[in-house]
Amino acid sequence: MIYLDNAATTLIKPPGVSKNTAWAVAHLATPGRGSHRAAMDAAETAYQCRAAAAKLFHVSDPENIVFTFNATHALNIAIKSLVRRVDKVIISGYEHNSVTRPLQAIGARVMVAASELFEPEMALHAFERRLSPDTALVVCNHVSNVFGYILPVERIAEACRERRIPFVLDASQSAGVLDIDFEKLGAAFVCMPGHKGLFGPQGTGLLLCARRPETLLEGGTGSLSLSADMPSVLPDRLEAGTHNMPGIAGLLAGLEYIEKKQTKNILAHERGLIEYAADNLIKQDRVRIFKSEYGFCQSGVLSFIVEGIPCEAVGEALSERGIAVRTGLHCAPLAHKTAGTVKTGTIRISVSPFNTKREISAFTSAVEDITRELGASYPAR
Amino acid sequence: MVYYLLMCRSLTYAQRTAKILERAGITAIVTRVPQLLSSDGCGYCVKISSKNISNALVALKNAELYPVKVFVLYADGKYGEVSL
Numbered sequence: 001m002i003y004l005d006n007a008a009t010t011l012i013k014p015p016g017v018s019k020n021t022a023w024a025v026a027h028l029a030t031p032g033r034g035s036h037r038a039a040m041d042a043a044e045t046a047y048q049c050r051a052a053a054a055k056l057f058h059v060s061d062p063e064n065i066v067f068t069f070n071a072t073h074a075l076n077i078a079i080k081s082l083v084r085r086v087d088k089v090i091i092s093g094y095e096h097n098s099v100t101r102p103l104q105a106i107g108a109r110v111m112v113a114a115s116e117l118f119e120p121e122m123a124l125h126a127f128e129r130r131l132s133p134d135t136a137l138v139v140c141n142h143v144s145n146v147f148g149y150i151l152p153v154e155r156i157a158e159a160c161r162e163r164r165i166p167f168v169l170d171a172s173q174s175a176g177v178l179d180i181d182f183e184k185l186g187a188a189f190v191c192m193p194g195h196k197g198l199f200g201p202q203g204t205g206l207l208l209c210a211r212r213p214e215t216l217l218e219g220g221t222g223s224l225s226l227s228a229d230m231p232s233v234l235p236d237r238l239e240a241g242t243h244n245m246p247g248i249a250g251l252l253a254g255l256e257y258i259e260k261k262q263t264k265n266i267l268a269h270e271r272g273l274i275e276y277a278a279d280n281l282i283k284q285d286r287v288r289i290f291k292s293e294y295g296f297c298q299s300g301v302l303s304f305i306v307e308g309i310p311c312e313a314v315g316e317a318l319s320e321r322g323i324a325v326r327t328g329l330h331c332a333p334l335a336h337k338t339a340g341t342v343k344t345g346t347i348r349i350s351v352s353p354f355n356t357k358r359e360i361s362a363f364t365s366a367v368e369d370i371t372r373e374l375g376a377s378y379p380a381r
Numbered sequence: 382m383v384y385y386l387l388m389c390r391s392l393t394y395a396q397r398t399a400k401i402l403e404r405a406g407i408t409a410i411v412t413r414v415p416q417l418l419s420s421d422g423c424g425y426c427v428k429i430s431s432k433n434i435s436n437a438l439v440a441l442k443n444a445e446l447y448p449v450k451v452f453v454l455y456a457d458g459k460y461g462e463v464s465l
Contacts, residue, residue, distance in 0.1 A: 035413045043396065046393075047393060047396040047397075047400075050393065062393060062397060063397065222423055223422075224423070225421070225422025225423040227421060227422065233390045235393055236391050236392075236393075
């Protein structure tokens with residue numbers, strides 16, 4: 001299979017990930033639940049993983065790295081710690097449902113700082129003109145999961161800092177690919193999955209905390225057991241219940257791989273593949289790609305449509321040829337509304353360091369064949 | 382042997398404390414707090430040899446890490462709190 005759905009989950013992982021995961025299943029108990037070998041080895045593995053994440057994201061204290069189930073879990077904690085009903089919250093026009101749905105559930109007054117695709121200056125302006133003293137929170141994704149658009153989050157965060165407005169970064173598509181300096185950013189929270197660019201197994205995520213969060217779950221932590229309340233200290237405050245140690249051990253291997261490979265090399269590889277795909281697709285009849293003319297504001301994600309042919313039909317035909325892509329709205333209808341693709345959706349490819357130019361070549365050839373084959377059933381308008 | 386127990390606010394804090402001490406050349410063992418010494422229920426502490434206590438406290442101060450409490454564990458198994 002040619003796997004081009006890495007924005008959902010990276011499927012091809014560094015070899016250490018499955019090795020660590022299998023080892024953890026057989027050898028690790030739960031951190032903080034005893035002083036026997038299996039518990040202490042689990043504690044050491046968890047600490048190593050926190051320390052590796054702290055190093056990668058420039059977090060001075062590993063205690064402020066919290067394990068979550070995924071980015072959605074982390075975003076729910078961050079948002080629900082900072083927002084109450086009718087609070088004003090500003091978000092970008094490219095947010096995922098993992099941001100918009102918690103805000104909807106709370107009953108927040110959401111203002112969308114909408115701006116054109118691949119126009120970072122306009123994005124900054126859209127945020128700046130909406131910021132006001134009554135803004136409770138700004139949430140912005142680093143990279144659009146639909147278009148690979150890199151938003152100017154450092155500058156948006158700076159604008160928030162100047163006005164003392166809390167800022168939450170959704171790093172779902174950027175963690176492991178772009179540099180994230182938590183200390184410099186000054187964000188209240190940064191949320192990310194472990195199973196995408198960090199190469200951990202599914203069921204892993206990270207929350208980087210600069211503020212005291214509210215709990216989403218309460219339960220045993222192996223600490224301060226006589227208290228009826230959750231501990232106030234991190235990470236215990238947010239880590240009730242048994243840890244996903246196989247996931248954490250796998251995530252550690254993923255973080256070690258990134259440290260060795262370095263994000264700048266990963267980004268360069270992914271951008272090269274996207275450029276190559278775009279160059280091939282743009283020559284094809286009926287294919288419309290969503291590609292930035294400025295390389296600096298697009299990562300390893302490319303959306304496209306084949307005029308007149310439903311995205312799902314193209315996706316299914318690619319799947320029959322052993323090529324995995326994502327089609328539809330990608331759980332981000334807001335991004336499609338902003339970009340004007342909500343009626344059609346898009347076909348999305350998203351690459352990883354394990355994809356090759358040859359795979360991209362096979363994919364673009366397949367799209368050409370499919371357009372020809374399906375074109376008769378779906379004539380061009 | 383006489384040991385010191387550096388009480389920590391969490392397991393992760395205890396691990397961080399132990400890493401700093403190891404880096405300073407001090408053997409440090411992360412272990413459960415004896416129930417006798419725990420007023421809040423379960424917790425973790427860092428156990429070090431009595432001969433290293435001064436260097437340990439200096440290393441921790443430099444790293445801005447502060448134990449919640451410090452206990453001395455005597456050879457006969459009795460404990461005493463140490464005021465810093």
